[in-house]
Amino acid sequence: MKPILFVLLCAVLLNACSEGSSDSVSPGAGTGGSTARFTVAGNNLYIVTNTSLQAYDITQNTNPKLGQKTKLGFGVETIFPYGNHLFIGTQTGMFIYAMGPNGQPSFVSQYNHVMSCDPVVVQGNYAYVTLRSGTACRNPVAANVLDVLDITDLRTPKLMRSYPMRSPHGLGIDGNLLFVTEGDYGLRVLDATKPLDIREVQFLTDVKAYDVIPKQQRLIVTGKDGIYQYSYADEKQLKLISKLPVETTL
């Protein structure tokens, strides 16, 4: 019996390991950008509307079943799954929700900031939130910044540092590199090896960039006139691979 148990245990551990090392929250799900309102995590589809978080059970993926609805206030804009948590960007701050055994969200904490547009991405013990001012974001005088929050204790996110930005629309992180789309100003490539001492690697001003997905050393950028793909195999220098033309990007 003992060898069998050992083999089983190994199999379980191996499986856990391989899942843990994946950058996708759940097998079978794809990857969206930082401005997404829909996301799949585990056996649930999560949708943020302007005022709430709606879960759908998609254990049977062809038959989404209405799940828990959580009220979130107003100005809810983005959702980003990381580990067992959901990070929700709203115009007044960032919410952290834990996903229960069946994926049901439960409130963990809230980080408030000035009124602005603010997608969030997470890696390791840090959350990266960009705040953008502008009329569509209800506050024309708010600062344009990248906030780095320490979320080691998810119950008390702590603002560690703010970096000035021009007009951040979206962001993405993979390993050491953090990408911030600066709208009409361009695309910023940052070295986030030390989250509290982020350095600029490149600032591409020839692309008007709105959102990004970095994955497996390839960066997909929604630009004003096309979907751009870059390689970041060389961390010092983005290399343009292709551009799919688009009449305009919202």
Add this chain to the structure above:
Amino acid sequence: MPYHYLVRRYKTALLLLSLISLDSCYINSGSDPAVDRRETYRPIYSTYDRVRTVETLDPQPIRTAGKIYIKDQFLFINDVGRGIHIVDNSDPASPTKVSFVAIPSARELAIKDSILYVDNIIDLVALNIANPRNVRLAKRVENAFTYAAYPPMHNVRFECPDPEKGLVIGWEKAEVTNPQCFR
């Protein structure tokens, strides 16, 4: 000064303004705060039947790119309000459009295995994308979303939607006389 317009739009406001500071009205005639110069919009209507139709078409030009999504070798690009472009990205140096899934009012998307979830105005649709050239409706969750009866832009005035005329699928900039709704 277009007083006839002003009077019609803001009878009470004008009265109040006159009572409070009639003088300033005349002094600052160049920039009268009571004249509403906000842009005006009119709803574009469609029928439930037409809106609830999802079909796979040949590849099309990307008009207004919105959200993007990656799944395996495919890249999905939302054409805001129109549908989803499915792009084969096996070779990122030359991404190739495979098809266009026309989904009225679509703005958001996510995928689990071979099922694509998209908003279709007030419904959530689950689409089988196993064959991207023949995307099939697997499930329609009706009335998943609240009907947003206002234009997406702020600081505008608009003709209030009339449910009798059908579903509002978009907004066009137009001269609207005395619009009663604003945002």
